[in-house]
Amino acid sequence: MGGSIGAAVVSTVATSGIERGTVGGFTDAFTVCAIAAAAGAAVALGLVPRGKPQMSGGPHVD
Template sequence: MSGQNTFHEVGGSIGVAVMSTVAAAGIERGAIDGFTDAFTLSVVAAAVSALVAVFLVPRGKPQMIGGPHVH
Protein backbone atom coordinates (compact mmCIF):
# COMPACT_ATOMS: atom_id res chain seq x y z
CA MET A 1 0.00 0.00 0.00
CA SER A 2 2.88 2.40 0.63
CA GLY A 3 3.87 2.18 -3.05
CA GLN A 4 0.51 3.64 -4.01
CA ASN A 5 0.99 6.50 -1.55
CA THR A 6 4.48 7.18 -2.91
CA PHE A 7 3.27 7.37 -6.52
CA HIS A 8 0.38 9.60 -5.43
CA GLU A 9 2.76 12.02 -3.71
CA VAL A 10 5.29 12.01 -6.56
CA GLY A 11 2.54 12.51 -9.15
CA GLY A 12 1.13 15.45 -7.22
CA SER A 13 4.56 17.01 -6.87
CA ILE A 14 5.29 16.66 -10.58
CA GLY A 15 1.89 18.12 -11.46
CA VAL A 16 2.42 21.16 -9.26
CA ALA A 17 5.93 21.64 -10.67
CA VAL A 18 4.71 21.52 -14.27
CA MET A 19 1.81 23.92 -13.64
CA SER A 20 4.08 26.34 -11.75
CA THR A 21 6.62 26.24 -14.57
CA VAL A 22 3.98 26.99 -17.21
CA ALA A 23 2.54 29.85 -15.14
CA ALA A 24 6.01 31.27 -14.40
CA ALA A 25 6.93 31.19 -18.08
CA GLY A 26 3.94 33.40 -18.84
CA ILE A 27 4.74 35.79 -16.02
CA GLU A 28 8.34 35.99 -17.23
CA ARG A 29 7.04 37.24 -20.59
CA GLY A 30 5.40 40.08 -18.68
CA ALA A 31 1.82 38.88 -19.06
CA ILE A 32 -0.68 37.22 -16.76
CA ASP A 33 -1.42 34.71 -19.53
CA GLY A 34 0.79 32.17 -17.77
CA PHE A 35 -2.02 31.37 -15.36
CA THR A 36 -4.43 30.92 -18.26
CA ASP A 37 -1.92 28.63 -19.98
CA ALA A 38 -1.45 26.59 -16.80
CA PHE A 39 -5.21 26.27 -16.32
CA THR A 40 -5.69 25.27 -19.97
CA LEU A 41 -2.95 22.65 -19.64
CA SER A 42 -4.60 21.19 -16.52
CA VAL A 43 -8.00 21.02 -18.28
CA VAL A 44 -6.46 19.22 -21.26
CA ALA A 45 -4.59 16.80 -18.98
CA ALA A 46 -7.80 16.03 -17.05
CA ALA A 47 -9.75 15.45 -20.27
CA VAL A 48 -7.09 13.14 -21.68
CA SER A 49 -6.94 11.25 -18.37
CA ALA A 50 -10.72 10.81 -18.38
CA LEU A 51 -10.66 9.45 -21.94
CA VAL A 52 -7.85 7.04 -21.11
CA ALA A 53 -9.77 5.84 -18.04
CA VAL A 54 -12.92 5.23 -20.10
CA PHE A 55 -11.02 2.83 -22.33
CA LEU A 56 -8.72 1.19 -19.77
CA VAL A 57 -10.97 0.65 -16.76
CA PRO A 58 -12.99 -2.55 -17.18
CA ARG A 59 -16.78 -2.34 -16.93
CA GLY A 60 -18.83 -4.12 -14.30
CA LYS A 61 -18.02 -5.28 -10.81
CA PRO A 62 -14.68 -6.89 -10.10
CA GLN A 63 -14.90 -10.65 -9.47
CA MET A 64 -13.51 -12.01 -6.20
CA ILE A 65 -10.97 -14.74 -6.84
CA GLY A 66 -9.67 -16.88 -4.01
CA GLY A 67 -11.99 -15.56 -1.32
CA PRO A 68 -11.56 -12.69 1.10
CA HIS A 69 -8.17 -11.91 2.56
CA VAL A 70 -7.76 -10.87 6.18
CA HIS A 71 -4.86 -8.63 7.13
Protein backbone atom coordinates (compact mmCIF):
# COMPACT_ATOMS: atom_id res chain seq x y z
CA MET A 1 0.00 0.00 0.00
CA GLY A 2 2.85 2.36 0.74
CA GLY A 3 4.30 1.92 -2.73
CA SER A 4 1.06 2.87 -4.42
CA ILE A 5 0.62 5.92 -2.20
CA GLY A 6 4.23 6.95 -2.86
CA ALA A 7 3.79 6.56 -6.61
CA ALA A 8 0.62 8.63 -6.48
CA VAL A 9 2.30 11.43 -4.52
CA VAL A 10 5.36 11.54 -6.80
CA SER A 11 3.17 11.48 -9.92
CA THR A 12 1.05 14.32 -8.56
CA VAL A 13 4.12 16.44 -7.82
CA ALA A 14 5.63 15.74 -11.26
CA THR A 15 2.31 16.48 -13.01
CA SER A 16 2.04 19.86 -11.31
CA GLY A 17 5.20 20.95 -13.13
CA ILE A 18 4.01 19.57 -16.47
CA GLU A 19 0.77 21.57 -16.18
CA ARG A 20 2.83 24.75 -15.83
CA GLY A 21 4.72 23.85 -19.00
CA THR A 22 8.09 23.24 -17.33
CA VAL A 23 10.08 20.19 -16.34
CA GLY A 24 10.56 21.55 -12.82
CA GLY A 25 7.92 19.16 -11.54
CA PHE A 26 10.30 16.25 -12.12
CA THR A 27 12.96 17.99 -10.04
CA ASP A 28 10.41 18.53 -7.30
CA ALA A 29 9.32 14.89 -7.54
CA PHE A 30 12.91 13.66 -7.19
CA THR A 31 13.34 15.99 -4.20
CA VAL A 32 10.25 14.49 -2.56
CA CYS A 33 11.69 11.00 -3.17
CA ALA A 34 15.04 11.97 -1.65
CA ILE A 35 13.40 13.46 1.44
CA ALA A 36 11.21 10.36 1.88
CA ALA A 37 14.26 8.09 1.54
CA ALA A 38 16.21 10.12 4.10
CA ALA A 39 13.28 10.06 6.52
CA GLY A 40 12.93 6.30 6.05
CA ALA A 41 16.64 5.79 6.72
CA ALA A 42 16.45 7.88 9.89
CA VAL A 43 13.45 5.90 11.14
CA ALA A 44 15.20 2.61 10.34
CA LEU A 45 18.29 3.69 12.27
CA GLY A 46 16.10 4.39 15.26
CA LEU A 47 14.05 1.19 15.10
CA VAL A 48 16.60 -1.50 14.20
CA PRO A 49 18.43 -2.73 17.30
CA ARG A 50 22.22 -2.75 17.34
CA GLY A 51 24.37 -5.79 17.83
CA LYS A 52 24.21 -9.42 16.83
CA PRO A 53 20.86 -11.21 17.17
CA GLN A 54 20.70 -13.70 20.04
CA MET A 55 19.75 -17.28 19.25
CA SER A 56 16.55 -18.22 21.04
CA GLY A 57 16.99 -22.00 20.88
CA GLY A 58 13.79 -22.37 18.87
CA PRO A 59 12.79 -25.37 16.76
CA HIS A 60 14.90 -24.36 13.72
CA VAL A 61 18.26 -24.12 15.50
CA ASP A 62 20.79 -26.83 14.57
